[in-house]
Amino acid sequence: xxxxxxxxxxxxxxxxxxxxxxxxxxxxxxxxxxxxxxxxxxxxxxxxxxxxxxxxxxxxxxxxxxxxxxxxxxxxxxxxxxxxxxxxxxxxxxxxxxxxxxxxxxxxxxxxxxxxxxxxxxxxxxxxxxxxxxxxxxxxxxxxxxxxxxxxxxxxxxxxxxxxxxxxxxxxxxxxxxxxxxxxxxxxxxxxxxxxxxxxxxxxxxxxxxxxxxxxxxxxxxxxxxxxxxxxxxxxxxxxxxxxxxx
Numbered sequence: 001x002x003x004x005x006x007x008x009x010x011x012x013x014x015x016x017x018x019x020x021x022x023x024x025x026x027x028x029x030x031x032x033x034x035x036x037x038x039x040x041x042x043x044x045x046x047x048x049x050x051x052x053x054x055x056x057x058x059x060x061x062x063x064x065x066x067x068x069x070x071x072x073x074x075x076x077x078x079x080x081x082x083x084x085x086x087x088x089x090x091x092x093x094x095x096x097x098x099x100x101x102x103x104x105x106x107x108x109x110x111x112x113x114x115x116x117x118x119x120x121x122x123x124x125x126x127x128x129x130x131x132x133x134x135x136x137x138x139x140x141x142x143x144x145x146x147x148x149x150x151x152x153x154x155x156x157x158x159x160x161x162x163x164x165x166x167x168x169x170x171x172x173x174x175x176x177x178x179x180x181x182x183x184x185x186x187x188x189x190x191x192x193x194x195x196x197x198x199x200x201x202x203x204x205x206x207x208x209x210x211x212x213x214x215x216x217x218x219x220x221x222x223x224x225x226x227x228x229x230x231x232x233x234x235x236x237x238x239x240x241x242x243x244x245x246x247x
Contacts (some may be wrong), residue, residue: 001024001040001041001042001043002041004037004038004041004237005037005038005041005042005043005046007033007037007042008034008035008038008043008046008047008050009034009046011030011031011033011034011037011139011229012030012031012034012050012053014026014030014031014034015027015028015029015030015031015034015050015053015057017053018030019057019061019210020170020208020209020210021209021210022115022209022210022213024061024154024193025123027057028054029060031050031054031057032054034050035047035050035054038050039146040244044077044079045079045082045086045126045127045128045129046128047075048074048077048078048086048090049081049086049128050103051070051071051073051074052070052071052074052089052090052093053069055068055069055071055074055094055097055222056071056093056096057099058070058117059071059093059096059100060174061189063158064097064100064101065101066151067093067100068094068097068098068110069103071090071093071094071097072094074090075087075090075091075094078090082125083120083123083125083126083129084116084117084120085116085117085120085123085125085126085129085131085132085133086126086129087112087113087116088113088114088116088117088120088133088138089113089129089133089191091109091110091113091116092109092110092111092113092127092133092137092138092141093141094106095109095110095142095145096144096145096148098145099144099145099146099147099149100148100154101147103150104149106145106146106149107142107145107146107154109211110138110142110145113133113138113141114135114138116133117133117134117135117137117138120133124145129132131206136160136162136163136164136165137162137165139158139159139161139162139165140156140158140162140165140167140175142154142155142158142162143155143158143159143161143175143178143179143182144160144175144178146158146182147178147179147181147182147185148178148181148220150185152182152185152186154197155179155182156182156186158184159175159179162169162175169202169205169206170202170203170208170210170211171207172201172202173198173200173202173203173208173211173214174199174210174211174214176196176198176199177195177196177199177214177215177217177218177232178198179192179195180192180193180195180196180218181218181221183195184221184222184225184226189222189225189226189227189230189231190230192222192226193222193226193230193231193233193234196215196218196219196234197233197234199211199214200215200234200238201211201216201237204240212241215234215237215238216238219231219235219238
C-alpha cells in the first residue's frame with residue numbers, strides 16, 4: 001500500500017506538470033493513474049483530493065460539465081471524519097464549475113465553503129490538505145465564479161479580498177487573467193490588458209504554457225472591442241511566441 005500511495009503522489013505531480021504544459025491527454029492519463037493508485041493504497045482522502053484536482057483541471061481546461069461531475073462525486077464520497085478544509089475546498093471548486101456553466105447556485109456553494117472554512121479555522125491540517133483554507137482563498141474562487149457569471153460588482157469586491165491570499169506566482173497569474181475578464185465586462189480595457197500583460201510575463205518567466213494559453217484565450221475573447229492602442233503591448237507579448245527574438 002505504501003508503494004501505491006507513492007505512485008499516487010508521483011502521478012499527481014506528473015498530472016500537474018502536464019496540465020501546466022497544456023498537454024491534456026497526458027494530464028488526464030496521470031490524474032486517472034493517481035486516483036487509481038490512491039484507491040489501491042486505500043487512502044480515501046488522497047483519492048478524493050486527486051479527483052478534486054482532476055475536476056478543477058477539467059473545468060479550467062474547457063470541460064466544466066465533466067469537472068462538475070468529478071467534483072460532485074468526490075464530495076459525495078467524503079467520509080464523515082473528513083476535515084472541514086476538504087469540504088470548503090470542494091465546495092469552492094464546484095462553485096467555480098457552476099460559474100463556468102452560468103449557474104448562480106455557485107454563490108450558495110461559496111457560502112457553504114465559507115461556513116466549512118470557519119468551522120475548521122482552528123483545526124490541525126490533515127494530509128493531503130496541508131493548508132488553511134481561509135476567507136481570502138475562498139474570495140479567489142468567488143471572484144472567478146462571479147466573473148464567469150457576469151456579476152461584475154461581486155467579482156470586483158472578491159478580487160480585492162483575494163489580493164491578500166497566499167498563492168504561487170502561476171496561480172496568481174491565472175487569477176489575474178480571470179480578473180481581466182471581469183474588468184472587460186465593465187469596459188475597463190486599459191486595466192484588463194495591463195493585468196493580462198503582467199500575467200503573460202509570469203507565464204513566460206516560469207515557462208507555464210497554461211498561463212500563457214489563458215492570456216491568449218483572454219485576448220481572443222476581447223476581439224476588437226478595445227482600441228489598438230490599448231491592446232498593443234499585450235499583442236506584442238503574444239506575438240513574441242512567434243518571433244526569433246524577445247520583444
